[in-house]
Amino acid sequence: MATMTRKHSLDDAFSRANTLRDRFGSLSRPSLECLDLTCRNLADADCESVRHVCTASLRALRLGGNKLTSDGVRTFTPSLRSAPNLRELWLGNNALGDDGVRTLAAELRHLPNLGELWLCGVGMGDGGAQALAEAAVAHPPQALVWLLLNNNTIGNEGARALAEALSSLPALEMLSLRCNAVGNAGAEALAARLQTAPSLAQFFVQGNRLSSRGVAFIASAVPTCPTLVELRLGGMDMGLEGAEAIARMLPLATALTTLGLSYADVGAEGAATIVAAVPRAKSLTQLDGVPLNEYLKELGLPRTHHLSSNQAILALLRAPEKAKRLSLITDGQTNAAPEEGPGTPPYTQSQNLFIL
Numbered sequence: 001m002a003t004m005t006r007k008h009s010l011d012d013a014f015s016r017a018n019t020l021r022d023r024f025g026s027l028s029r030p031s032l033e034c035l036d037l038t039c040r041n042l043a044d045a046d047c048e049s050v051r052h053v054c055t056a057s058l059r060a061l062r063l064g065g066n067k068l069t070s071d072g073v074r075t076f077t078p079s080l081r082s083a084p085n086l087r088e089l090w091l092g093n094n095a096l097g098d099d100g101v102r103t104l105a106a107e108l109r110h111l112p113n114l115g116e117l118w119l120c121g122v123g124m125g126d127g128g129a130q131a132l133a134e135a136a137v138a139h140p141p142q143a144l145v146w147l148l149l150n151n152n153t154i155g156n157e158g159a160r161a162l163a164e165a166l167s168s169l170p171a172l173e174m175l176s177l178r179c180n181a182v183g184n185a186g187a188e189a190l191a192a193r194l195q196t197a198p199s200l201a202q203f204f205v206q207g208n209r210l211s212s213r214g215v216a217f218i219a220s221a222v223p224t225c226p227t228l229v230e231l232r233l234g235g236m237d238m239g240l241e242g243a244e245a246i247a248r249m250l251p252l253a254t255a256l257t258t259l260g261l262s263y264a265d266v267g268a269e270g271a272a273t274i275v276a277a278v279p280r281a282k283s284l285t286q287l288d289g290v291p292l293n294e295y296l297k298e299l300g301l302p303r304t305h306h307l308s309s310n311q312a313i314l315a316l317l318r319a320p321e322k323a324k325r326l327s328l329i330t331d332g333q334t335n336a337a338p339e340e341g342p343g344t345p346p347y348t349q350s351q352n353l354f355i356l
Contacts, residue, residue, distance in 0.1 A: 047068065058086055116144075170199065
């Protein structure tokens, strides 16, 4: 039975490979610009066929959400040398592991125009992150704009390596390390080098292992980054000390427009501390994760404006004569329904505003 199962698996693999080969053969390969095989159940055996479409015309190669491993990466990545104009490479949610990422990293120098690299959920740890960083330092990718490394197991050593590589990424606008294993030491290293990435606009580190100390490292670095407009620090137990560090940052971060704190444990006092600093944060237009439901009642905003009400609420917070009359409502509490009148939208206790 095991032999028959294996035979059927091989037959399926060869069938898929032949189907892909036939499909590619029917295309005019010099004109193919985007190959999107996201979530197509591709296995390593299919990577031989992928090699045939890596030509100078290819701009996007999307292979995310399949069943590729390091073996598949070894099969097709050498062909990337024939695709020097590739702009997007999506390999997320494949079981590449550190070995697969190392193999890929060795070929990145042949992709001078690569702008987006998606390696989310590929089983990458410190070894893979270090390989990417070393490749960037050895052959700086001048065009790389987005580097997404979410949902891996990158820890402090990997974060340190990436921090050292930031100065070799002149075009980098987004660095996303969401849901990894970076701790305070890694946060300290990243904070020390953030300003060396001259184009960095979005920095996501939510869902890591930072305490209030790690959050303070990041918060203290933000004012030194004149291009940083979005910072996400949610999903961590930062406590009152972390909230105080964020409150100190807000008046100094003159470019920051979006601060994400969703699922951050700051407590009622920490939330109040952050909200109290908002009037001095003149560039901030979106504050996620701090409960602001009481302001819905004050503003009389309809429930359909849950997301678009950010600017109005922040404007209200900056009006001292109004802010003095408002009290902070923390997570888990509800505000009583306001009295209904002409033009007043109906509210119930379940219609609180939480900007998450």
